[in-house]
Amino acid sequence: MPSRKFADGEVVRGRWPGSSLYYEVEILSHDSTSQLYTVKYKDGTELELKENDIKPLTSFRQRKGGSTSSSPSRRRGSRSRSRSRSPGRPPKSARRSASASHQADIKEARREVEVKLTPLILKPFGNSISRYNGEPEHIERNDAPHKNTQEKFSLSQESSYIATQYSLRPRREEVKLKEIDSKEEKYVAKELAVRTFEVTPIRAKDLEFGGVPGVFLIMFGLPVFLFLLLLMCKQKDPSLLNFPPPLPALYELWETRVFGVYLLWFLIQVLFYLLPIGKVVEGTPLIDGRRLKYRLNGFYAFILTSAVIGTSLFQGVEFHYVYSHFLQFALAATVFCVVLSVYLYMRSLKAPRNDLSPASSGNAVYDFFIGRELNPRIGTFDLKYFCELRPGLIGWVVINLVMLLAEMKIQDRAVPSLAMILVNSFQLLYVVDALWNEEALLTTMDIIHDGFGFMLAFGDLVWVPFIYSFQAFYLVSHPNEVSWPMASLIIVLKLCGYVIFRGANSQKNAFRKNPSDPKLAHLKTIHTSTGKNLLVSGWWGFVRHPNYLGDLIMALAWSLPCFNHILPYFYIIYFTMLLVHREARDEYHCKKKYGVAWEKYCQRVPYRIFPYIY
Ligand SMILES: NC(=O)C1=CN([C@@H]2O[C@H](COP(=O)(O)OP(=O)(O)OC[C@H]3O[C@@H](n4cnc5c(N)ncnc54)[C@H](OP(=O)(O)O)[C@@H]3O)[C@@H](O)[C@H]2O)C=CC1
Numbered sequence: 001m002p003s004r005k006f007a008d009g010e011v012v013r014g015r016w017p018g019s020s021l022y023y024e025v026e027i028l029s030h031d032s033t034s035q036l037y038t039v040k041y042k043d044g045t046e047l048e049l050k051e052n053d054i055k056p057l058t059s060f061r062q063r064k065g066g067s068t069s070s071s072p073s074r075r076r077g078s079r080s081r082s083r084s085r086s087p088g089r090p091p092k093s094a095r096r097s098a099s100a101s102h103q104a105d106i107k108e109a110r111r112e113v114e115v116k117l118t119p120l121i122l123k124p125f126g127n128s129i130s131r132y133n134g135e136p137e138h139i140e141r142n143d144a145p146h147k148n149t150q151e152k153f154s155l156s157q158e159s160s161y162i163a164t165q166y167s168l169r170p171r172r173e174e175v176k177l178k179e180i181d182s183k184e185e186k187y188v189a190k191e192l193a194v195r196t197f198e199v200t201p202i203r204a205k206d207l208e209f210g211g212v213p214g215v216f217l218i219m220f221g222l223p224v225f226l227f228l229l230l231l232m233c234k235q236k237d238p239s240l241l242n243f244p245p246p247l248p249a250l251y252e253l254w255e256t257r258v259f260g261v262y263l264l265w266f267l268i269q270v271l272f273y274l275l276p277i278g279k280v281v282e283g284t285p286l287i288d289g290r291r292l293k294y295r296l297n298g299f300y301a302f303i304l305t306s307a308v309i310g311t312s313l314f315q316g317v318e319f320h321y322v323y324s325h326f327l328q329f330a331l332a333a334t335v336f337c338v339v340l341s342v343y344l345y346m347r348s349l350k351a352p353r354n355d356l357s358p359a360s361s362g363n364a365v366y367d368f369f370i371g372r373e374l375n376p377r378i379g380t381f382d383l384k385y386f387c388e389l390r391p392g393l394i395g396w397v398v399i400n401l402v403m404l405l406a407e408m409k410i411q412d413r414a415v416p417s418l419a420m421i422l423v424n425s426f427q428l429l430y431v432v433d434a435l436w437n438e439e440a441l442l443t444t445m446d447i448i449h450d451g452f453g454f455m456l457a458f459g460d461l462v463w464v465p466f467i468y469s470f471q472a473f474y475l476v477s478h479p480n481e482v483s484w485p486m487a488s489l490i491i492v493l494k495l496c497g498y499v500i501f502r503g504a505n506s507q508k509n510a511f512r513k514n515p516s517d518p519k520l521a522h523l524k525t526i527h528t529s530t531g532k533n534l535l536v537s538g539w540w541g542f543v544r545h546p547n548y549l550g551d552l553i554m555a556l557a558w559s560l561p562c563f564n565h566i567l568p569y570f571y572i573i574y575f576t577m578l579l580v581h582r583e584a585r586d587e588y589h590c591k592k593k594y595g596v597a598w599e600k601y602c603q604r605v606p607y608r609i610f611p612y613i614y
């Protein structure tokens with residue numbers, strides 16, 4: 001076990017991340033896996049620091065005049081005094097006269113921003129953000145002059161990183177003291193204000209999904225609904241007249257062997273995830289400025305899984321077992337998901353505050369559902385990121401294949417039906433696309449906003465594999481012949497949906513990655529007070545969520561090959577409800593983030609998902 005230099009309870013000096021300033025801190029604990037110390041500053045802030053960023057008290061000389069403020073926040077006053085005393089600094093009046101030194105002043109003001117912080121652990125979508133979003137916005141072309149404007153008025157990438165890193169509480173009184181009177185300086189002050197976050201517990205009215213009663217219902221309702229749907233689908237005539245389907249006893253649904261197979265599947269995916277192949281990228285900055293590293297090897301995991309499945313088929317492994325025990329597999333996955341959710345909740349109780357999700361509320365039931373911890377990790381193993389794309393999403397493709405084989409066996413076919421081929425290939429394209437564009441997942445609401453709790457655990461591990469494969473499951477026992485002209489129309493629809501979905505997602509991801517990408521120079525943007533801009537032409541000028549529109553068109557194309565019954569259309573109905581609700585959640589967050597700029601965007605692009613309809 002690697003040794004540690006500092007003991008729990010020891011008082012030392014800890015570097016304030018991103019700066020060269022050291023403050024008195026108490027060592028709270030040490031994580032031998034990540035080699036990070038959890039330290040507590042005198043104002044109560046808890047952060048994780050590397051050993052290199054911690055020094056014994058003895059390695060610092062006491063400053064004269066008692067200026068030994070022991071937290072970043074307490075140090076503010078002395079900081080501004082020491083700044084004015086800095087050697088070689090010309091008098092204020094001289095500094096203001098020349099524009100070059102004026103720029104230097106701005107830089108200095110920015111630097112000042114970096115150290116004058118109240119290190120709070122903060123909610124990124126706190127109310128305070130919207131308070132400062134009242135300034136006029138303007139629409140620009142996303143070209144070179146625009147880039148200059150942006151550079152001039154917003155913090156540099158590096159400083160914006162730092163700004164997100166800390167609570168930059170605007171010291172209005174100090175801003176006055178510094179007599180900031182130039183336009184640029186006002187912008188700097190405004191930038192600070194915008195980045196002010198507060199520790200605000202979510203109020204009851206801000207709870208999503210209908211609050212505590214809503215999530216309670218969802219948690220019990222969804223598993224029940226899933227089993228009823230699967231049981232209905234097993235019936236010869238799955239019409240509503242035959243509802244409810246005959247219910248099996250619970251003990252009939254539990255099979256330890258099935259649970260074992262499920263665990264094996266999960267562990268194989270863990271193994272593939274841990275393989276040191278694939279690029280490592282950084283996620284978006286967290287509330288404390290850290291950027292977690294993610295290895296992008298989802299596509300490799302898919303290739304390896306295909307090789308394993310192919311070999312098993314060749315070896316004569318009986319895949320029909322999955323079809324004949326489909327409900328048992330769904331129950332095994334549900335049990336696994338409940339155990340995982342309990343584990344996630346328990347471990348989140350020990351998580352430092354800055355590791356908590358901005359969606360968490362302090363209410364145990366709600367937090368169990370939405371997830372308390374934003375990015376639960378065991379060492380470098382990211383549980384949420386892993387579950388979002390691997391066991392469930394790849395599992396969905398494997399289940400579809402199982403259904404294709406089951407259809408051939410049960411209906412005694414030499415080749416699968418055209419409907420089954422369409423459903424399988426459409427959904428295969430969707431999953432391969434998600435794995436190929438794995439990096440895009442890092443900017444989704446799931447990764448940035450929602451914690452990892454029952455909602456995503458159930459969604460990723462149960463709902464996606466067992467509900468999204470529903471059309472294929474349906475076709476096994478309810479054959480449907482699709483003519484070639486009909487199939488061609490469905491393929492065209494699917495491709496249209498895919499072009500919109502991929503085009504919109506790629507356009508936004510490219511813009512967020514590099515706003516001055518020459519390929520996007522023709523697009524118009526709205527400047528927002530956070531420094532980030534909004535696209536207002538191209539796909540994002542068509543409707544406010546073009547990617548949802550594309551996704552829904554594709555979902556329709558998945559259901560159409562089973563058009564002889566309403567049941568397979570359940571997917572498109574559910575998905576419309578999910579995306580309409582998700583769109584409303586996103587609007588709520590964007591309105592808080594971007595204020596007036598978002599309203600302007602909504603005026604320019606009035607439709608949310610469906611042009612001229614909604
Ligand atoms: N198959 C399934 O079951 C599901 C699929 N999905 C798919 O996942 C994908 C990701 O979805 P999701 O995470 O919900 O949301 P989006 O990918 O649509 O991301 C929303 C974010 O995009 C940014 N944004 C919004 N408008 C603009 C604009 N005009 N210009 C630039 N940036 C803008 C904002 O974030 P910021 O400004 O902070 O960058 C906003 O919060 C979608 O394609 C969706 O269809 C989603 C849910 C379920």
Ligand SMILES: CC(C)=CCC[C@@H](C)[C@H]1CC=C2C3=C(CC[C@@]21C)[C@@]1(C)CC[C@H](O)C(C)(C)[C@@H]1CC3
Pocket residue numbers: 218222388389393430433434441444446455456458459460463464
């Ligand atoms: C209440 C309830 C049923 C919640 C579960 C919702 C989840 C099923 C979805 C939430 C967001 C998702 C995403 C995908 C799958 C469905 C869930 C987990 C996704 C992985 C599908 C593939 C896409 O390309 C994607 C990577 C963009 C997408 C991300 C969001």
